Amino acid sequence: MDVVSDAISTVRLGRPSSDRVRVSGSWSTRLAPYGGAGFHVVLEGGCWLLPDGGAPVSLGSGDAVLLPHGTGHVIADSPLDTLGVERAVPFEHWVDGRGPRPPSTASGEVEMLCGKYRLDRSRLHPLMAELPAVVHLPNRVGSHPELRAVIELLGRELGGQRPGSGIAVPGLLDLFFVYVLRSWMAQGEAGAWSAVLGDPVAAAALRVLHSDPSAPWTTGRLAAEVGVSRPTLARRFSTLVGRPPMAYLTWWRLTLAATLLRDTPDPLATIARQVGYGTPYALSHAFSREFGTSPGRYRAGSAERASTEAPPVES
Template identity: 75%
Template sequence: MDVVSDAIATVRTGRASSNRVRVGGRWCARLAPYDGAGFHVVLEGGCWLLPDGGSAVSLGAGDAVLLPHGTGHVIADSPADAETVARAVPFDAWTGGPPGSPAPTTELLCGKYRLDHSRVHPLLAELPTIVHLPNRVGGQAELRSAIDLLGGELSAQRPGAGIAVPGLVDLLLVYMIRAWVAQDGGGAWPAVLGDPVTAAALGALHADPAAAWTNDRLAERAGVSRPTLARRFTSLVGRPPMAYLTWWRLTLAAARLRDTDDSLATIARRVGYGTPYALSHAFSREFGTTPGRYRDGRRQREAAGGADQGLGR
């Protein structure tokens, strides 16, 4: 597994939802703050994204926007003003426009993902409130292909759509994050993944987190001296290699407690702890609770959250 895949896999819960919406005339809809991430793609026409506490963003045909931290927002036909915000209807009840509205001039692909933000990877934590990916000729060909495929699946009821649509929505999230990593010039994690030494060390730790890693062994894998690895890794990632490994092992343990019925002994072996006691001790120190209580609490909160509803109609 690579770092981006792992970062997404450890926070994904439930199923993503998505809809294709066609609107015309005056319209606006609001998505309340959400424990996950939302996205919009403009397939035709244009609109405005009005994030809570932020500046309005103009979206044109082919633009994609990801709200990775579930920021509440309004999408509308015009920029923000008091009237626009006041007339916004709840997104989940939105029909795409009032009765008798003009012929559709804007077509949107909208969706949201449920994420567990309690243990988010620093790569995802660093994502800005809004990731705007403007449509550019020849840019992000994979993202454009995924958008076209998803739009086609949502516009027609075809055999296999029940598998194809969730898979394409998941793929869209990967491509949007990948596009941000490729285009961002100031973030720490694009620099981390672009540094061959740090990237090699992270790749090794993520490929086999249960291995008996030491600084010397990891430096040998990265092809540098131990001091060089320690300096570059700590400077870019923000913590030394072995501290990152401990954090990642406990993050994996938390995800397995949340998503599986594996015993503590099984989880301990898979994340690199020799005994269930060793894992329980480290876990309690990091999380302030025992693995069993953590598992029960996370499942209770997931059950209380209920199933996601679709967006639009």
């Protein structure tokens, strides 16, 4: 696995949900803050995004927007004053009873894909944590070709009941998430992790650690694997990533352990071996120090949260 794939995999829960909606005239709808990430793609027409505490964003045809931290927001046909924002219809009521509609040429009509990803925000990878509240990717000729392709495929799949769409749509939504992150990282205003993954030494070290986190790594062994001196690796890695290589490895091993506790019934001894700890006791001690709770309590809490969360509505 590469760093971006791992960063997504460790926080992703269940399957994403999505709706294809078509509206015209004067309208507004509110999406409450959410323990995940929301997204919108404008397929036709234009509208406005009004994030809580942020400036309005004009969205045109083909624009994609991701709200990676689940920021509450309103989408509307025009910018709204405070009273207009307060009167926006909750999204769940707004789409209730709506199904795919045939194409229309009505003036002022807007067609969108709207959806959510369920994420476990308790252990965000720094790459995910540094994303801004709103990632807006305008539709420009020649830009983000992979993202444009997956948007087109999503529009087709959500336009009607097609054989295999129950598998195709979640897979395309996962691709959409990846391509949005790639596109954002390719932009000049992307955060520190764009520089990290663009640095040959730091990126190579991260690939090695993520490919085999349970190996008995030392800074010297990692430097030899990457092909640089130990001081060079320690300096460049620490400067770009914000912590030394072995400190990052410890954090990543414990993050993987938390994911396995959440997603599998494996006993602690098995998980300890998978993430590079010699004994369950060693893992339990390190886990409690990092997360402030024991592995057993963490697993029980994850199961309790999962049982009380309603599953997302699939389109």
